[in-house]
Amino acid sequence: MAWNQRARMACGLALAGTVAACGGGGSDSPAVVAPDQNNTGGSAVTSKKVMLVGVDGATYSQLQNGIAQGTLPNLATLSITPASTGGKLGTTTEQVPLAGPSWATVLAGNWANRHGVSDDVAAAAGLRTPSLFQYLRASAGSSRLRRGVATSAPVLPALLKADVAAGNLDSMRDCTADDNCVTQEGVKLVQSGYDVVFTQFSAPDRAAAAQGFQNGGYYATALSGFDQALGKLLAAVQARRQANAGEDWLVAVTTSHGLDATGSTTTLPTVQNRTTFIALNKPFNAAVASNLPAAPTTADTLAALPTEADLLPTVLAYVGVALPAAAYQIDGSALTGNAGVRAMQSVVGSTNTSVVLSWQNPTTATGDMTLLRDGVQIATLPSGTSTYEDKTITAPASGVYRFNYTLVRNSMPTSLLAQINYVKPIVLADTLRNNLAAYYSFETLPAVDTKGTTTIGPWVAGTDGGSLGSDNFGGKSLKVNSVIDAYQLTQSGADIALSPQFTIGFWFRSDCNQGNGTGEPILSNKNYVSGANPGIALGLFSSCEIRFNMGSGSGKRDDIQGMKFSANQWAYVALSVNATAKTFSAYIIDPVLGLQKTENKAIANTDVTKLNGLATKVWGINDDATHAYVPNNSGALKGVMEFNDLAMWTRQLSLAELQTIAGSRQPLSTLNP
Incomplete structure (x- = not known):
């Protein structure tokens, strides 16, 4: 965006962000309202009511700064915790940190693998699971509650279109980028006696997009303007309570997703982009630490926090809606009252026939x-249990299956939609012996090639980043920690990359923490500072994506991208090249996602005579062939990658052969290759 365009946008945002002068009356100074801490004025509570407030662009770090500087006095009256959006990285719950998927999670209490909103464009199709307002209308005890919405961002009317058509909303106001309109409508709904009110603002997001986080600039004005709007809503709630002693209000505030350091919205699953916040006027339950703690800096820290999926069960529990466990499909956990389990997740068992669940108590x-x-009870577990392996899964055939698990603790259900690529046992193809040029089972260190044509070891003698891990066959694997030192594979015979045909295959496991936008080589014989450089590279990128690359210099390259594996699960990865026919194929066979493949893609740009890369017969393992990928590529990350059954063939393997590797549940060593 050109500077003058940004300036014009910012000028408009400054007016839009200053809400105190428009709507609801009052002076231009910020209204500060004391928090509601269950004070009912001595009268019995007869009516539970909810004010849910959403805002785009209010990042947790900027909120912390504003509260510290005294510019957000109304937010400062609430209990605030950082939270996360985007699901769990490397699993089927992962979703991009955009407004559409994030608000869908707030409204549905689950992730894109359930609600179906994969990005902002998909929001137009609406939710494919029930929304908060559908649950409220369907519940016998809460159907009488009047439900109203006022929104500013365009994605919300699309998400709520089905609720409007079905009569789940008594009032819906699309204010179309006018936050003053949202404030006025929200105050009116509260004053009119509505029971559940959802207001959504967007001026901070528009300001950040226009000029970023300039100190004292338009963003600060927009964020302060939102706080003033929140003050008016809180004042309206307080006035209702003073006039109606039986009303008890829950006020919850959240943002859709984080922004990067420049204030931009991107789809990268960084900690910044996935960090949100949740603020309540009620005490959080014992499962949540809330007093403006430090912003999370790692994916693991973020994963331990509450999520946007927790807001829907919090609201339902507060107004007394108890959904039957047999039909439960909500991934979040209530943040007030009784606490159920948290951080429920699943992995596929080692034999691809079971699902291993884990959670926090x-x-x-x-x-x-x-x-x-x-919906069918399969186990009763002691209260301290934190893991369970479901070995009772049966399926008529190999394929991808999904199961909805619901765990009830302290009478509070929490669900997870698990997925498994169920594979009926098959026989390992005996043809895998044919043209096998190198093979490592990694049962011992130093690793030994049973064919005697290559060696594997650390780059720097005496600095060994390799160790033995546990593989998917009950044996050992090679764990390479490039923080200590990467590994190299050196060929003593003919260079595999110059064979007329060849296949490289191996089992691979990673937590995906190295997978960012810069990427990190998994296996490479080239200088991977550019994909166009001569040679081959398999690289790990954001969201557990593996990219298959080959190039020959002078800007010439060919790629297969977009193929993913599941974090912390063994997946089989293979690259097959036919240099004579000038085609290549890539395969990932994952225990959750199943088979992903791109077969016989034309090598349209690369000179196949230069696939030997640096011509040193060396492949970097968790590095490129220069042993300097991270220092040569700003932002790249070192870390742990795990390998098993690494093999090289001087022919193209068929898909049927590769599927026997994944389906036999046997290592190649059982063939005595």
């Missing part, structure tokens, strides 16, 4: 837990 329990699969 943040508080003590009053009794046993109950576990259901697709």
